[in-house]
Amino acid sequence: MLVVSSWLQLTTNSTLLTTKQYNMQISDTSGKDSALDQIITTQDEQINLPPRVASVSRKTGETDVQVTVNFDGTGVCHAATGIPFLDHMLHQIASHGLIDLDIRAQGDWEIDDHHTNEDVGITLGQAMAKALGDKKGIARFGNFLAPLDEALVQVALDFSGRPHLSYGLNIPTQRVGNYDTQLVREFFVALVNHSQMTLHIRQLDGINSHHIIEATFKAFARATRMAVAIDPRRAATIPSSKGVL
Ligand SMILES: [Mn+2]
Numbered sequence: 390m391l392v393v394s395s396w397l398q399l400t401t402n403s404t405l406l407t408t409k410q411y412n413m414q415i416s417d418t419s420g421k422d423s424a425l426d427q428i429i430t431t432q433d434e435q436i437n438l439p440p441r442v443a444s445v446s447r448k449t450g451e452t453d454v455q456v457t458v459n460f461d462g463t464g465v466c467h468a469a470t471g472i473p474f475l476d477h478m479l480h481q482i483a484s485h486g487l488i489d490l491d492i493r494a495q496g497d498w499e500i501d502d503h504h505t506n507e508d509v510g511i512t513l514g515q516a517m518a519k520a521l522g523d524k525k526g527i528a529r530f531g532n533f534l535a536p537l538d539e540a541l542v543q544v545a546l547d548f549s550g551r552p553h554l555s556y557g558l559n560i561p562t563q564r565v566g567n568y569d570t571q572l573v574r575e576f577f578v579a580l581v582n583h584s585q586m587t588l589h590i591r592q593l594d595g596i597n598s599h600h601i602i603e604a605t606f607k608a609f610a611r612a613t614r615m616a617v618a619i620d621p622r623r624a625a626t627i628p629s630s631k632g633v634l
Pocket residue numbers: 477599603
């Protein structure tokens with residue numbers, strides 16, 4: 390009861406609550422959680438930004454790729470690139486980034502997976518840039534340190550408008566299943582160039598190739614989630630001292 394009393398005292402002084410909400414809150418015997426929900430709802434309602442959703446189609450002589458991305462999603466993913474391991478990694482981005490993804494690709498797989506893997510990275514990068522628009526209100530920076538059993542991978546990123554990749558993975562095997570592990574770097578090169586983000590990837594530990602790659606995508610997902618989160622203190626402004634990103 391002491392905790393609830395302290396919470397009520399705290400929220401009484403909060404400028405986020407309207408009188409009506411405060412009255413609802415103190416009449417609610419469930420206490421703490423309800424008050425928290427109402428504060429969060431109030432913050433959401435104060436930020437009136439358009440949904441961050443975009444679709445991009447890209448067709449070349451080698452591939453035909455369609456991507457839809459929703460940064461305000463719940464992690465729903467449909468990935469059909471014809472490259473099962475890449476699909477598995479795209480599911481990591483969606484699930485851990487709380488980003489809805491719909492990614493479909495046709496490619497010249499009879500040669501190898503290279504063109505399709507790269508063009509999915511290009512198209513996803515373009516869709517991300519389009520969905521973020523002028524980047525008004527976003528936190529902009531994100532970082533995460535993801536363990537996956539013995540693997541430990543750190544990702545730091547910035548939706549800076551300046552493409553840069555610092556790739557610090559040392560994947561011990563040439564292949565994971567049928568997937569050429571050199572394509573991990575190719576994917577992120579394409580994504581960085583077309584989303585125009587700065588991306589640093591550091592492998593701190595890891596033995597198993599599947600674990601190292603999957604930890605990377607999980608860390609990337611969580612860092613992205615952090616970077617695209619709306620910062621209520623700058624909801625109407627572009628997060629740059631230059632005024633443009
Ligand atoms: Mn896995």
